[in-house]
Amino acid sequence: MSSRRGFLGTVMAGAALAGGASAAVGAAGKGRIIGANDRIRFGLIGAGSRGKEILKPAVDSPNVECVALADVYSGRFPDAQKIAPGAKTYQDYRKLLEDPSIDAVLIATPQHLHARHFVDAIAAGKDVYQEKTMAFDADHARRMRNALDGSGRVVQVGLQWNSSGGVQKVREHVKSGELGTISMLETHHFRQTPYGGWTREIPTGFDRSQVDWEAFQGDAKRVPFDADRYFNWRFYWDYSGGNVFENMVHIAAFWFASLDLSIPQSVTSLGGNYQSPKMSPPDAFTVTMKHPENLLFSFTSMFNNGFYGEGRNTLFGSKGTLVHTLADNMTVVPAKGKLDETALAGKVHNPTDVHMRNFFDCVRTRSEPTSPFELGFRTAVACRMAVEAYRRGTTVHWDPATETII
Template sequence: MVDETQSEEPLKVAPDEGRRDFLKSLATVPLLGAMAYGIYKKVNRERVRRNVSDVFKLEGYSPQILPIQRDGKKLRLGMIGFGIRGKLLLRSCGFAEPEYIEKLKEEARLNSKDTRYEMFCNQEDLNIEIAAVCDIFDTHAEAAMRAAANGSKEGANGRLGKLPKRYRNYLDLLSDPDIDAVIIATPDHWHGTMAIEAARRGKHVYLEKPMTWTVPETYAVRDAVRESGIVFQLGHQGRQTDSYVRAKEIIDKGYLGPVNLIEVCTNRNDPNGAWVYDIDASANSQTIDWSQFVPDERRLKEYYAYMKANKLERFMGPDPYEKFSLERFFRWRCWWDYSTGLSGDLLTHEYDAINQIMEVGIPYSATSSGGIYYFKDGRTVPDVLQTAFEFPDKNLTLLYSATQASSRQRGKVIMGHDASMELGNTLTIKVDSDSTRYKKKIEEGIIQPDVPFYNYIPGSDDVDAITSATELYFAQRGLLYTYVNGQRYNTTYLHIREWLECIRQGLIPSCNIDRAFEEAMTAHMGTRAYLEGRTMYWDKEKEEIVRG
C-alpha cells in the first residue's frame, strides 16, 4: 500500500461578530475553552492508508494560541514554591536563573540539535512581572528571586533587574495588594489550603496538580473559587497538546466506534522517577522553616481522624510532622503525610487527558490494588498501583496501571469496536479486524487491519532536548512540548499563557475549577480504594464518595 497525505477542507464558521464575543462563546466548549479560538487548516505529518474519505475524514482541529493583549494590564504575579516544578513553571513564564541560562547556552554549543535555549529566548513575552516569591527553603527562595529579576534572560555576566519581594509565609504574600495572581507549586498537602486563601483574597490562581490533598478540601476549593469569581487553572498542561485535540475530533466523529475499554499507564524506572530526589547540600534546620512545611492543626486532625477511623495507621510514618527530616522535605512524595501518591502525581495526567478527549467526568466506582514492591526505603505510598474506574453510564472501563521499577513504554490506548487509538505526543490508529464500520474496506483490501491505518505526528518527532528519563517520560506523553502551526512550544508555557489571557479577557480556562473538581475526586477515589482495600463509589446526587 502507498501512504497518501489526506487533503483537508477548512472548517466553515459563522461570520465573526467581534473577536471578543466569539472567544467568549467558545469559552463554554467543554474541551477547548479559550484555546479553541482560531481552529485552522494544518497538515503536519498526517497519513491515512489510501483514500478512505467516505469513512474517515478529519477537519484538522488544532489549538491556536490567544494573542497576548499588549494594551492590557501588566499582571503582577506571586510565586509560591520554587522546587522542581516551581522552577519549570517560572521558566515557562519567561524567567530563569542566570546559571540555568548559562547551562542552556553551553549545551546548545555542544549539541546543535539542542534547541532549548533558542526556544526559551523566542518564547513570547507574557506581559507579566514576578512581583513576589515565597519559599520556606532559603536556597530556593534566593534562586527564585534571581530568576524573577532576570526578565531579560541574561546569563551569568548579565545584569539583573529589580528583585521581587521575598516572603517566608504564604499568607503574607497573599495579603500583598500588589499581587494580582499566584502560581502555587508547593507539595500536595498545601495545594488546597493555599488556593482557598488566595481565592478569598481575590487572587487569580494557577495551581499545580493535583488540586487537593484530602476530600474535604476539594469541596472547599471549589466553593472558594466560585464565590470569589477568580480565574482558576489547574496545572494539566496536556490540555494544550495538539495530538489530544486531534484525538477529540476522532472520538467525536465516531471513527473508533463504541469505546468500552481504555488503558492508561505510567512506567518509570529510575530513582528520580520514583521521587528519590537529590538533597541540597545547603539544606539544614537553619535554612528550612520546618514549622511551615507541616500542615496546620485543623488539617492534621482531619488527616489523623480519617486514617485512624479506617485502621490505616500502617500508612503513617513515625512522627511525620514533628521531627525535622531532610529526606521527607525533599522526597515528600514518598509519604502519605504530604503526598497523594501515584494517583495524584501521575494518574491525574492520564485521567485528565481522557477527560479532555471524552468528557468522562467522575467515575461511578474505583477499585485499586498494588503495594511497595521495589523501593523498600521507608516510603508509605505504593510504587506499583492498578486502578479500575467504571463508567457504566458510558459503557466504559478505564484501567490505570503504574510501576516505578520498569521503563517499558506503554501509551494511552483507547479501544473501540472499529479501531484502536494509541496516544501520546503522537497518535496512531489501527483498524480492528472485526470492525463493522470498515468491513467493506477490509474486504476490498483497501484497509489492512491491525497495522497503522492513520498516523499523526505534530510538527516533528525529533525530540532534541531530553536530558533525563523523567523528561523522556513526559515528552512521550505530550506533556513537555507540542507543535502549533508547525512551531514547537513548551506545553506549560501555553497552559500558563491561556490562564493569563483568560484573566485579561474574562474567559474560562480549559482546566477550570469544574474540570479540577472532577480530577481531584477521581484521584481520591483511587487512593481511598487502595488504602481501604475496597471499592469506592461516587454518589452523583449527593456528590460524595461512598464505600462499597
C-alpha cells in the same frame, strides 16, 4: 454540561474557607481590573523543583512580571531569584497575598497544602494557576470550590498536557463515528527510574531553622521535624498521592476532557512497593475506574521498566482502536487491525509554556482557561478514589449526593 457541567451551581451555601485566611488577606478585595495591555504582576507560592519549572515559562510570557516568591524553606530563594531577579521573598505566603498590586499567583506547593494556599489566594482576590493534583482529597476539593464560587477569579489547573491540541483531535475522531461504540480505555505510565526520579538529597549545609515546619505540615498530622519528610514529601501518604497524583492525573485529565467523563462510579486499585523501600506509595500498581458513561478506564504504572513509556494510551471501540502517545501523535486502526508503530513516531514537547500563556491571556480576558477548575475537581476526586482504593484494599465508590468517597 450535565451534572458536572453545572457543578459550580451545586456549591453548598455557607461553606467555610480552608486554612483560616488572615483578616488582612481576606480584606484584600477582589483584585484590580486588568486592561488588555496592562502588565500582570504575579507571585509564586512554592519555589521547589516544580515551582521553578513553571516559573521559567511564566516569566517568559508576554507582559508579565514576577514580583514575589514565597516558600517555607528560605534556602530555595536564591535559585528562584535567578529566574525572577528582584522578586521579594517571604516564608509566610500570606504576606505575599497581602500585596494588593499582585494580580495572580502560581501555587506549586506539596499536594496536602493546595487547598490552604488556594482558598487564601482566592480570598485575597488573586487569580490562580494551581499545580496538580488540584486537591488532596474530596473535602479539600469542596472547600476550594466553595471559595471559588461567586469570586469571579480565573483558575487554571496545571494539567498542561491538555494544551497540546490532542483533546480536540480525539474529540474529532470520536465524533466521526470511526471508532464505533467505545467501552474501554487502557493507559500506561512506565518509567525506568528508581523512586520515579523523586529522591531529593538533603542539601549540604542545611539548617533546620530555615524551614517553617509548622506551616509545612498544614492540615496533616503533627509529627516532630524530619528533614526527609520535608525534602522527600512524595514518599509519605500524609503529603502525597504517589504517582496517582503525579502522573495519572495528567492522563486522566486528558481523557476526561476528550471524552467528557464524569467522576467514576467506582474505583479499584492493586499494586505494591516492590523495589522502593523508602517510599510508602506503590512503585507498581494498576487502577481501574468504572465510569457512568459505560467506559472502563485503566491506568498501569511502574518505576522499573520503561516499555510503554510515559503515555501510551489505547481507546477501544466496536469499529476501531485509537492509539495515542505523549508526543500527542495518534492513529486509528480497524477493530481487528494491527498497529503501525511508525504512525506514532514524534518528539515530545511539554506544553507548559503554552498552558501558562493561556492562563495569563485568560487573566486579561476573564475567559475560561484550557484546564478549568471543574476539570481539576473531577480528576482530583478520581485520583483520590484510586489512592483510597489502594490503601483500603477494596473497591471504593463515589456518592454524588453527599460528594464523598465510600
